[in-house]
Amino acid sequence: MTKENISIVSFSNDHIDGIMAIDKLSFSLPASLDYYKKELQNKSAKYIVATKNGQILGYAALWLIVDEGHLINIAVHPEYRGIGISKMLLDELIKICKNFNITSMTLEVRASNNVAINLYHKYGFKDSGIRKGYYADNKEDAIIMWKKDI
Structure with missing residues (x-):
């Protein structure tokens, strides 16, 4: 499949x-x-949805809190990963932030989720801390990331 x-x-x-079907395939909880x-x-x-x-x-899900955007989730069905859907969703979330005069974005990501971490780094998110034992299913740490100057 292509992004067309x-x-x-x-x-x-x-x-x-x-969305719930994708959640079941993507998340332990x-x-x-x-x-x-x-x-x-x-x-x-x-919330925004990629459809074809x-x-x-x-x-993807985002909460707008004062002048910050808190990225809650980006999830892609396993059959459609690797073709750029996450990038399309993240691009749209950034547009939403700009439309609401949001000046920065933050998120937590599993320390082991290298694919997501690399995507966020490409978009200018910077590691800014660790939430020890953040994930309830296995007590994995979360990396806190911020993107300033949206």
């Missing part, structure tokens, strides 16, 4: 099942249906 004809759209109720229903009502949450021909390929 992939659309980035705003999250809606119609996307919940597809996937989010619940109630979580996503609440996020749809959360005015600070901005009605199929959900990936999604």
Whole structure:
């Protein structure tokens, strides 16, 4: 598959099942249906979805807090990884931040997730600390990263 004809759209109720399927394939502790229903009502949450021909390929989530964007998740279905969907999603999150006058972005990433860490470094995110034992499933550390001057 190529990136052609992939659309980035705003999250809606119609996307919940597809996002939950990606979560189950991507995370040891996937989010619940109630979580996503609440996020749809959360005015600070901005979710986007990568779709092609009605199929959900990936999604990204961001919380806007004052002048900061907190990147919550970027996840791509395993069958569609490696073709640039994460970059498309991250580009769109940065545009959203600019539209809301957000001046910096932050995130936590598993210390072992080298693919994600490398992507964030390419986008100018800098390591700024460690959250020891951050992940509940295995107590893995999280690297805190910041991107200033969006």
